[in-house]
Amino acid sequence: xxxxxxxxxxxxxxxxxxxxxxxxxxxxxxxxxxxxxxxxxxxxxxxxxxxxxxxxxxxxxxxxxxxxxxxxxxxxxxxxxxxxxxx
Numbered sequence: 001x002x003x004x005x006x007x008x009x010x011x012x013x014x015x016x017x018x019x020x021x022x023x024x025x026x027x028x029x030x031x032x033x034x035x036x037x038x039x040x041x042x043x044x045x046x047x048x049x050x051x052x053x054x055x056x057x058x059x060x061x062x063x064x065x066x067x068x069x070x071x072x073x074x075x076x077x078x079x080x081x082x083x084x085x086x087x
């Protein structure tokens with residue numbers, strides 16, 4: 001007995017879930033790279049320029065339930081503090 005579904009709608013669900021998982025993974029990794037990029041910056045002007053992109057990306061992830069909204073809020077808060085502390 002295999003673990004694969006036999007019902008047509010269930011098969012479609014498996015395909016959809018797979019596509020979604022890949023898409024969400026991509027979005028998450030892209031955002032994580034943006035955050036790493038922001039954290040590696042040492043100049044305030046460069047950080048200020050990148051900040052809106054990072055913030056909007058985090059908001060978007062939260063909006064689409066890829067991460068929890070509180071997670072997004074916490075990350076934004078920490079990153080904003082980091083940007084503010086830059087000389």
